[in-house]
Amino acid sequence: MAAPKTYLNYVGGEWKAVSSELVEASINPANRHETLGYLQLSSVDDLNEAIAAAKDAKLAWRRLSAPARGEFLFKVANHIERRLDEIAEMMTREMGKTLLEAKGETARGVAILRYYASEGMRKIGDVIPSTDSAALMFTTRVPLGVVGVITPWNFPVAIPIWKMAPALIYGNTVVFKPAQETGITAALIIECFHEAGLPAGVVNMITGDGGVIGQAMADHPDIHGVTFTGSNTVGKRVGQSALARGAKYQLEMGGKNPVIVAQDADLDLAVEATISGGLRSTGQKCTATSRVIVHSEVYEAFKMKLLQKIQVIRVGSGLEAVTWMGPCASEKQFRTVLSYIAKGVEEGGTLLCGGGEGRGQGLENGFFVEPTVFENISSSMTIAQEEIFGPVLALIKVDSLEEALQIANDIKFGLSASIFTRDISTMLTFMNEIDAGMVRVNAESAGVELHAPFGGVKQSSSGSREQGQAAIEFYTDIKTVFIKS
Numbered sequence: 055m056a057a058p059k060t061y062l063n064y065v066g067g068e069w070k071a072v073s074s075e076l077v078e079a080s081i082n083p084a085n086r087h088e089t090l091g092y093l094q095l096s097s098v099d100d101l102n103e104a105i106a107a108a109k110d111a112k113l114a115w116r117r118l119s120a121p122a123r124g125e126f127l128f129k130v131a132n133h134i135e136r137r138l139d140e141i142a143e144m145m146t147r148e149m150g151k152t153l154l155e156a157k158g159e160t161a162r163g164v165a166i167l168r169y170y171a172s173e174g175m176r177k178i179g180d181v182i183p184s185t186d187s188a189a190l191m192f193t194t195r196v197p198l199g200v201v202g203v204i205t206p207w208n209f210p211v212a213i214p215i216w217k218m219a220p221a222l223i224y225g226n227t228v229v230f231k232p233a234q235e236t237g238i239t240a241a242l243i244i245e246c247f248h249e250a251g252l253p254a255g256v257v258n259m260i261t262g263d264g265g266v267i268g269q270a271m272a273d274h275p276d277i278h279g280v281t282f283t284g285s286n287t288v289g290k291r292v293g294q295s296a297l298a299r300g301a302k303y304q305l306e307m308g309g310k311n312p313v314i315v316a317q318d319a320d321l322d323l324a325v326e327a328t329i330s331g332g333l334r335s336t337g338q339k340c341t342a343t344s345r346v347i348v349h350s351e352v353y354e355a356f357k358m359k360l361l362q363k364i365q366v367i368r369v370g371s372g373l374e375a376v377t378w379m380g381p382c383a384s385e386k387q388f389r390t391v392l393s394y395i396a397k398g399v400e401e402g403g404t405l406l407c408g409g410g411e412g413r414g415q416g417l418e419n420g421f422f423v424e425p426t427v428f429e430n431i432s433s434s435m436t437i438a439q440e441e442i443f444g445p446v447l448a449l450i451k452v453d454s455l456e457e458a459l460q461i462a463n464d465i466k467f468g469l470s471a472s473i474f475t476r477d478i479s480t481m482l483t484f485m486n487e488i489d490a491g492m493v494r495v496n497a498e499s500a501g502v503e504l505h506a507p508f509g510g511v512k513q514s515s516s517g518s519r520e521q522g523q524a525a526i527e528f529y530t531d532i533k534t535v536f537i538k539s
């Protein structure tokens with residue numbers, strides 16, 4: 055086998071080594087002894103070079119017509135599609151999700167690129183009747199300039215693309231700082247941008263420590279907008295730094311998403327959706343189900359069905375076809391999840407299944423956690439309040455819809471929420487009263503459609519929306535034009 059290579063930064067259309075020569079190994083979370091490659095630990099000087107390249111490229115890029123920019127995005131999509139298996143396999147090796155999920159995510163990246171490529175042909179303004187009959191008044195949209203893109207490791211293809219594609223189609227240039235955890239997958243995506251022949255400097259990528267590179271990006275005067283997905287703590291810091299210098303920012307952060315199982319729910323459907331929403335990707339989605347609020351009349355029946363199905367989940371390397379759930383993405387994440395489980399027990403929760411490291415043949419060298427279900431959880435407990443980002447479900451028993459909604463809303467987050475019921479009035483009450491940006495009825499809490507607005511309320515988001523046509527709001531400024539002959 056070839057020795058693991060060092061993945062370089064991409065600056066001004068070229069692959070660049072950092073002067074410090076500092077690198078960090080990227081390892082396989084299913085087998086900590088497998089090194090996949092090395093990522094550079096860039097300095098602020100390296101970042102400044104990338105920002106300068108993006109700044110130099112921005113005038114020519116914004117002067118291109120939007121359909122012409124779209125042609126580049128179509129080409130990038132074709133290159134990713136051609137390399138889909140390779141990219142998906144690296145994603146699975148680098149962060150652990152199953153190959154099936156990784157392929158699905160990479161295909162979603164292709165679809166997002168094609169969607170925004172086509173957005174380049176859609177209208178970007180309105181004609182507004184002026185009070186002056188001899189004038190023409192209308193709105194148009196202009197790019198922000200250079201956009202800083204800071205992304206997490208849980209969707210290493212879809213999230214960077216759903217930020218970069220709208221940034222580019224609306225005429226911005228990009229400096230991209232991927233999560234160090236999934237820097238190789240990010241580099242493969244950037245190779246596809248390179249292969250598509252984007253003009254030099256339009257897209258740039260810098261790897262390195264988030265506290266250094268991400269923070270410097272948020273502080274840099276030539277970054278006109280910062281888009282971030284990740285933890286609440288870091289997101290708030292990024293937002294404050296951008297706000298302090300008058301730059302635009304967009305934050306997508308945590309979730310603590312509830313599913314409510316009403317007494318008239320289709321229990322089999324609710325169980326399937328709870329498992330898929332809570333445990334797919336090892337629970338590492340901001341939209342993952344983590345609180346399962348069940349009506350007392352169906353609580354025992356739901357619990358038995360849930361436990362039966364969870365018992366047969368196969369945990370293992372995401373590369374193996376029989377695996378349903380892979381490892382946590384990193385040792386840090388693995389330790390965080392185990393410490394939340396310990397906290398749940400310490401605070402009086404009852405473990406119904408799981409609760410420990412995944413054991414068995416082939417699991418000894420990876421960051422595996424058993425699928426875990428707690429009961430006797432009250433809303434004030436830590437595991438009912440904080441984002442765990444792991445395969446852990448907390449069952450909470452309630453006696454009414456009112457109580458379910460009160461518990462579901464008793465949280466600082468508000469990203470996604472779902473309910474299982476057959477009753478239209480229960481659906482409507484839920485839709486109106488739940489604190490969530492993504493409201494789902496008889497469907498799991500995770501799952502996002504690329505052409506619909508995505509985002510949360512409360513501390514899950516900075517209030518803006520990503521994806522679909524909503525993305526134009528962040529990546530452009532409106533100009534109101536008044537023309538008189």
Ligand SMILES: NC(=O)C1=CN([C@@H]2O[C@H](COP(=O)(O)OP(=O)(O)OC[C@H]3O[C@@H](n4cnc5c(N)ncnc54)[C@H](OP(=O)(O)O)[C@@H]3O)[C@@H](O)[C@H]2O)C=CC1
Nearest residue numbers: 205206232233234263264265268269284285288307340443
């Ligand atoms: N909403 C979501 O989708 C996600 C939520 N999370 C939550 O966050 C927890 C911790 O995960 P973690 O990976 O540490 O998330 P972070 O918020 O630390 O990382 C997200 C991104 O921000 C970068 N970053 C880190 N520190 C800074 C900083 N000071 N300024 C600017 N950018 C920075 C990271 O870089 P680097 O990789 O170099 O650290 C990464 O690119 C998880 O357990 C989960 O609860 C995590 C990922 C996604």
Ligand SMILES: O=C(O)CCC(=O)C(=O)O
Nearest residue numbers: 338339340341500501502
């Ligand atoms: O549910 C999804 O597919 C997207 C989730 C997401 O955006 C995230 O976890 O960051």
